[in-house]
Amino acid sequence: MQENYDRLIFPGRFQPLHIGHIKAIEYALSISKEIIIVVGSAQESYTIKNPLTAGERIEIIKNVLLKEFGEDYCKRIYIVPIMDIEMNKVWVQYLKMLLPEFDGVVSGNSLVLNLFRDMGLKAIMQPMFNRNLCSGTNIRNEIIEGRDDWKKCVPNYLYEILDKYHFVERLRSLSKSD
Ligand SMILES: Nc1ncnc2c1ncn2[C@@H]1O[C@H](COP(=O)(O)OP(=O)(O)OP(=O)(O)O)[C@@H](O)[C@H]1O
Numbered sequence: 001m002q003e004n005y006d007r008l009i010f011p012g013r014f015q016p017l018h019i020g021h022i023k024a025i026e027y028a029l030s031i032s033k034e035i036i037i038v039v040g041s042a043q044e045s046y047t048i049k050n051p052l053t054a055g056e057r058i059e060i061i062k063n064v065l066l067k068e069f070g071e072d073y074c075k076r077i078y079i080v081p082i083m084d085i086e087m088n089k090v091w092v093q094y095l096k097m098l099l100p101e102f103d104g105v106v107s108g109n110s111l112v113l114n115l116f117r118d119m120g121l122k123a124i125m126q127p128m129f130n131r132n133l134c135s136g137t138n139i140r141n142e143i144i145e146g147r148d149d150w151k152k153c154v155p156n157y158l159y160e161i162l163d164k165y166h167f168v169e170r171l172r173s174l175s176k177s178d
């Protein structure tokens, strides 16, 4: 895609950030001057589906993007936590109230794409990267089941960052208590 936008949103829960997200962010930055990474479901934490807090997710994303892309590139990226609301139909309107102006969304999620399209905004489907392995759900399941293949889905240095939050231990312990 050659089109150039001023600002696009990339929403996700990032539980945890993985290589698929990094590729999607790179793609979004190839078609837009700026992007807003929406750290969604910001009210969630300490559950199996959402082990990390919004603040932890922001720190992780910021660290990884600085390492992957460098400071100049990161000046084009906002990272904003957003809590879910019950009403899908007004979600885009709610985002418009909370965020700087945007042209549309980059996503692989059909609900998200539909909500933006129906509000007359750009809805750009991004390419998926090794989706069988690289999804938050698969990574969390692998960790809980004590497998190691998930490590192929995150940059090497990310284990250390995740260690800071005791991510593996937290998830395993949540899986026993939930
Ligand atoms: N492997 C992947 N390659 C490219 N983009 C991806 C990949 N996995 C997820 N995404 C994109 O990330 C966004 C969603 O982020 P989120 O963290 O919720 O993803 P997820 O990995 O599917 O999480 P979960 O499995 O926990 O629901 C979507 O736009 C989706 O298209």
Ligand SMILES: NC(=O)c1ccc[n+]([C@@H]2O[C@H](COP(=O)(O)O)[C@@H](O)[C@H]2O)c1
Binding pocket: 011, 012, 013, 039, 040, 041, 042, 083, 084, 085, 086, 087, 088, 089, 091, 107, 109, 111, 112
């Ligand atoms: N009604 C809402 O609050 C609403 C609607 C669509 C997506 N979202 C959020 O956007 C984020 C990204 O969604 P997916 O992970 O499903 O792609 C998630 O945190 C999701 O909860 C929220």
